[in-house]
Amino acid sequence: MTTRRGTRTVGGWAERGLPLVIGGLVTLVAAKTLPLPSHDPLRIVLLWLPAIVGALLAVERTPGALSLSARSRRIELAVLTALTLLALFHNDLGVRYSTPLLTGSLVAGFTLLLAGRVLRQALALRPLLGRRLTGRPPWILFWFFAAVYLALLPWSHQQRPPDGDEPYYLLLARSLAWDHDVDLTNDYAEHRYRDFVDRPLEPQPGDPTGPEGQIYSRHNALLPLVLSPAYRLLGPAGALMTMCLLSALLIWSTLRLARHYVADRPGEALLACAVLGLTPPVLLFSHQAWAEIPAALLLVLALDAALSLGTSRAGKAWPGWLRFAVPLLLLPTLKLRFLPLAVSLVMLVAWRSPARRRRGILWLAGGLVLFVAGLLLVNLVLYGNPLKYYQLTVLATYLNAPTAYLRGAVGLLFDCAFGLFAAAPLWALLVPALPAALRRRRELAGHVALVAVPYLLAIVPRGEWFGAWSPPFRYGVALLPVLALLLVPLLEQRHRAGARLSSTVLGLATLCLVLLAVAVPGWTYHLADGRNQWLDRLSALMGHDVARLLPSYLRLRAASWIWPPALAATLLAAWALPRRARRLPWRGATTLLLLLGSAFMWAAVSLPTRVVELEDPWVEHRGGQLHPDRWRVGRIRFRGAWVFEGDTSVTIPIVPAGRRVRITASVRSPDPDLPGRSLRFEAGGTLLATLPATAGDAWRRVEVTEIEWPPAATALTVLAAHAGETVVAPTLVDRLDLDWDP
C-alpha cells in the first residue's frame, strides 16, 4: 500500500495541477489524432484516459498525503501501458467477431487498475484528516471522488444510454434549460430526447396532462432544475457531470457529518466513506440522473445542520436553522417519497433540543406541513392529482400485511437482483456493524434508526419495493450515508483475523461485481423475476438453474430463508474472533472466494431439480412465447409463464434425485371458453405422461401421475400435443414441481 516514508511536500497549485493540465492537453490532442474510428467503443476510453491519469496524479501530489510506493507505481505503469497498447491495437488482433467481449475485458482491466489506484490513494489521503474530524474535510477528497465518477461516465454513458426514469429527468432538464418551462409536448414532438437516447421516447404511463393537451412529467422539477444550467452549457453530458459532482459532494458531506458521531476515528470514517463512495449502489448511481443521490445529499446536509443546531456559542441562531430548513424542505420537493425523511429529521431535532427551543421546532414542523400542503395543492391545480401519478391509497401503508413488510425489508438487503448485499457484498458488514454500533455508539445507532425506520416503513411494503427498472437498492440509496456511518464502530475492530478475512472476501466479491457492472453497464438493470443479469448468463452458460441458489424475495425459494441467517451468523462469528492479524489475507481470501465460486457452480449442476420455471433462460425453448411480454408495465402483477402453442416444445436439463417422480404443473388457458392444449412429457426418448387439456383461465395446479424416470435421462421435454381438428387455445405453463421418490 503506502510506504512509511512520510508525507508529500509538493507545493503550489500550479505544480500539483500540472499533470491534470498535461493530461487534459493530451486528451485534446488525442481527440484529433487517436488512430481509432469514431464508432470504436474503446475510443472514448482511450480519449479520456490521459485526463483521468492526470487527475489522479494531481491528487497524488497533494501535500500532506502519503506517497505511494515506487514499486506499485511501476506495476501500474506497466499494466497501464500494456492495456493501452492492447486497446489501441485491438482491431489488429484478428478477433473481429468478438469485439464486445474483448472491449469489455479491456475495460474491466482498466477498471481494475483504477480500483487499485483509487483504494491505495484513498488510504494515502488519510493523514489529511488529522487526529480528529472537523467541519472542513479537505476538498481534495471531493475532487478525488469526482475524478473517479467522471472517469466512469464516458464509457458507461456510451454503452448504456439513460434508462428507466433517467431520460425523463433529462428531458425535463432540457425543457427547463432551453424552453424555460415544464411542458414537454414540443420536446416529444420534436424528438429532442435524441440528444441522449437512440430510441423513441414516449411519455410515461400516468404522466399528467394539461387542459390544452400539454404533456408534463410525473417527476418533480427540482432535480432537472439543478441539472439545467449544465445541460444548457454542455448538453446531456453536462447534466450527468453535475450528477458526478453531486455524488462527490455527498461523500465529502458524509465525512463532514461523521464528526458529530465519530470525530475521534478519522481513519475509520474515511474507510466507511470509501465503502460508500467506491462501491455500488452509489458508484452506479453516481453518473446517472436519478433523484436518489440528491436525496441522500439533502439528508446528510439536513442531519449535519440538525446536529449543529445550538453548538455555535456566538452569533445568531437563524443561520443554523436556515441551514437545516432548506434541505429539509427540499427533500419532499425533490420527491414526495422523501417526506418521511424530513419528518424524521424534525423528530430528531425535537428529541435532541432543550425545552427552550421547542417553539422553533414547532414553527419548523408547521412550516413543513404548510410547505407540503402547498406542494400538494400545486399538483392538484396543475395536474388534477395532489400526488401527480399515485392514488391516495398508496399512503395507507398500514393496510399491508406484515409479510409484505418482512419481504420488502429483507429483500432490500438480500435479494439477488435488487438487494444491497447482492450489488455490493461488502455492505454485508452492516450485519455485524449494527450490534457494534449499539454497543459502542448508541447515539449514532439511535439517530440512524430514527431517520431510517419511518422511511423504510413507507417504502418496504410497496409492490415495487425493489425500485423497478433501475440499478439495485434504489429506494435505499438515500439512507446509505447514515448506514455507512454505522460501519465506523465496526471498523475499529478491523485488525482481528476474522474481520480481515471476512472483509477481504466480501471486498473482493464486491470488486468482481463492480468490474462486471462497469464493463457491461446494462447488467445493473434487472427484471423483477427472481434472477439477475449475470445469473442468467451463468445459467445459460451452464445449462442449469443457478439462480435457485441465491435468495429472491420476488420469487420466494428455500435460499431466500437460508441466506440471511447463514450470512449473519457467519459474519458475526468471524468478527467475534479475538485473534489479531498483521495484514490483509489476500491469498486466503482469494482462495476462499474461488472455492466458494467452485462450490456454487458445482451445487448448481449437482443439486436435484425440484422446481422449474418454464420461462427461465436455462430452459431450452423451441417455439412458443413468454407470458406476459417482457416489457409489460407492472409485470410483477402477473405470473410469468411460457405459452405452448403449435409445435412448441421446451427441454429442461434435469438432475434426478430418484427413480420415480411426481410432476405437478401450474397451467391455465388464456381463453375462458376454450380448453388449452394437452401437453406431452418425454425423457430419454420415451413418453412419460400426457397432461390432458385444461379448461378455464384461472391458474390450476395439475398433477401428472407418478412416473418412472428413465435411468440415463438428464433432460425432460415438454411438448404441446397436436390438437387435430379440435379448436383449442394455447396452454400457459408457469412452473413444474418435481417431487422425487428415491
Next chain:
Amino acid sequence: MPAGTAMPERPTPWAAALPALALFAVWRVLAQATPRPTEAAEATFLALPLALVALAAGSIARRRAPVSLCILGLALLALLPGTGGARAVSVGALCVLTLAVALLDRGAAANLSERVALAVALQALLRPDLLLAPAPSWHLLARLVLLPVLAAWASDLLAAERGDPAASIAAGSAVVVEGWFGPATCTALLVAALVERVPGWRRARWERRAAAAALLLGASLAIFGGAADWRSTLLSPALLLVILPGALLASPRRWLVMAALAAGGTRFFGPEGWVLVPSALLLALGPLAGHRLRRMQVGWTGLLLLAGAATSFYPWMRHRPLAWLEALAPPIPPWATGLAVVAISVPLVRARRPWRLLALLLVALGWWRAQPTEILLAEPELLNTDRPSWSRDLAPPRTLSTLTIESYLTGAASLPAASEVAEIELTLADGTAQRHTLRLGLETADRDAELANGGSWLAEVDAAGRFAPVFRARWPLGEGREVTGLTVRLRGQRPAGARLVLLQIGGAP
C-alpha cells in the same frame, strides 16, 4: 528500497499454491458443468495453464494484493460467454499481465524454485498445443515438466555466475523459439555449463567439453528435434551460435562478440534473428554501462518473454511483432554483414585457446547452411464454395525446400478420413508445377469432429474467433526449388457448408 519499507517475506509454497488450485477448481468445475462440448474442451484446455500461471505469479510476487486481483480476473474470465477469440485474447493478455505484475513485484533475485515455477508456467503458456486432450505419455511429461525444469536450472546456474540479467537474457532468448524445445533447453544448459558452474566441467579439457556439448545437443535433437516446430529447429542452433562463442570469451570482449554475432545472425535467421539483436546488444553493453542498462536488459527480456506468451494464443499473429521489429530496423546490407564477420573474427583469431576457433567454424557453418524462413500467408484465408481458391505470386522467386501449412476444416464431419480437401500447387521457375494434396485427418483436420472425439489435434483460436483445432502439415519440396507462385484450391466432394481456413503458410529454403 526506501528506508523503513519492509519487503514482505517470500510466500510459503502452500500459500502460493492454494489460490492456483482454487483457480484450477473454478475452471474445471465450469468445464464439467458446461453442456456444450467446444466450451467444455476450451475450459479444460485453459484450466492447467491458468493454474500454472497463478502458481508462478503467486510464488514470485511479494505483495499479495496485485496478484490476487489478477487471479480473480482470471477466474472471472471463465464467465465470459462464448469460446475462443475474445476469450483467448483476454485470457492470454491477463496471463501475461499477471506474470508481468509478479515479475515487477519481485523484490529480490529469484531462487531455483521460483524459476522452475516460472519456466513451467511459460512452457504451458507457450506450448498450449500440448494441452488439448493430451494423451498421457513420458514424452508429454518431459516436454511439459522436464524441459522447463532443466531450463530453469540452467538459468539459475547462469544467474549465480553472471547475475540475474544474463540469465534472464538467456532464458528470454530461448523463449523466442516458442517454448522450451529440446535443442533450446540443451543450449541453455550448455551455456550454463560453459560458464563453469557444472562440477568437473571447469577442469575438463576442451575436447571433452566439445564432445559433451555435441553429445548433449545431438541427443536433444534426436529426442525432441524431429517433433519440434520447424522454426524452433532453426532457431535453437541459432541460439547456440550466438550465445556459445560469446560465453566462452572473457568479459567484456565476450559481450561485444555476442552483439556482433547477433547482428550477423540476422543475415541467416530471417526476421526472428532481429529478436536476438536487442537482447545481445543489451547484454553486450550491460556490464559496461552499469545498473540502469541492466534494468533495460530485464525489461527487454520481460517484453520478449511476455510477447511470446501473448502471441502463443494467436498463431496467425506470431510473425507480427517480429515483422514490426524488422520494419523498424534498417536493412543490413551485405557489406555490413561482412564487416561484422571480420569484426567477429579478429578477437576470435587472436584468441589463445583453440576451441574459440571451433566457435568461428560453427558461425561459418551456420552462415553457409542456414537460410531465412519466410511467411507466405500471414492473415487467415477462408475457402468455401463461393471462394474456392487462394493464390499468391512470388516475385522475385523464392528458393524453398519445405512448405508448411496450418489449416483446419469446419462443417465436414461427414467426410470420410483421408478425403481430399484441397490441392496445393507450386509454380516453379522453369514453368513446371508441383502439386501436393491436403487430406482430411492427415494434413488437415475437422474442428467439430475432432473436438467431439477428444482428438489430439493442436488447439488454437481460429480466425472467426472460435476455439478450433489447427493442423500443421509439412512437405519437403526437394533441394532448392525456385518457386514463383503458390495456389491452394479446394478439391473433391464436400458438404455444402464445409469451409477450409488457411491460417498460415510458411516456406523454408
